[in-house]
Amino acid sequence: MAASGLRTIGVITKLDLMDEGTDARDVLENKLLPLRRGYIGVVNRSQKDIDGKKDIRAALAAERKFFLSHPAYRHMADRMGTPHLQKVLNQQLTNHIRETLPSLRSKLQSQLLSLEKEVEEYKNFRPDDPTRKTKALLQ
Numbered sequence: 809m810a811a812s813g814l815r816t817i818g819v820i821t822k823l824d825l826m827d828e829g830t831d832a833r834d835v836l837e838n839k840l841l842p843l844r845r846g847y848i849g850v851v852n853r854s855q856k857d858i859d860g861k862k863d864i865r866a867a868l869a870a871e872r873k874f875f876l877s878h879p880a881y882r883h884m885a886d887r888m889g890t891p892h893l894q895k896v897l898n899q900q901l902t903n904h905i906r907e908t909l910p911s912l913r914s915k916l917q918s919q920l921l922s923l924e925k926e927v928e929e930y931k932n933f934r935p936d937d938p939t940r941k942t943k944a945l946l947q
Contacts (some may be wrong), residue, residue, distance in 0.1 A: 815900050818847035819893065823881070824874055831880035836888070848896065849881065849888045 818841075819834050834840040836847050851871040853862055868890060875885035886892070 813844050815845065815904065816843050817845040817893075817896060817900070818843045820847055820849045823849045823851060823878075824851045831878070833880040836881070836884060845896075849875070850890050851875075851891055852890075889911045930942075 817876075818835070820835060823832060826832065832849065836849050838846045851874050857867060871889050872885075873880045875888045881888060918928045
């Protein structure tokens with residue numbers, strides 16, 4: 809199946825490191841380079857944060873504060889951040905499984921049926937029967 813971007817989600821990282829007076833608002837609002845599923849901005853822990861043992865909870869709180877207080881992002885703060893990204897990705901995965909499971913199930917059922925038929929044929933197999941030997945050899 810060709811990639812059609814049906815499930816593509818853009819993730820913009822390091823928004824907190826952008827130069828003063830610049831922002832990624834046009835991208836995050838899906839105006840600059842539109843994606844079917846849009847973009848989500850996240851702010852991850854820096855190497856300094858990791859070295860300083862800043863825990864995940866504190867990092868998530870700092871990320872939330874960043875989006876709520878940034879003039880370019882606060883209007884979309886509810887659609888930004890790692891927890892929102894997690895939620896969207898989980899939803900995408902759930903939808904994908906829901907869509908593909910029925911066809912996968914029917915494919916497996918038909919394979920099982922086919923294998924059961926094959927097993928049934930071998931139940932009567934007697935290696936000492938000369939006609940069976942010839943038939944098995946030909947198969």
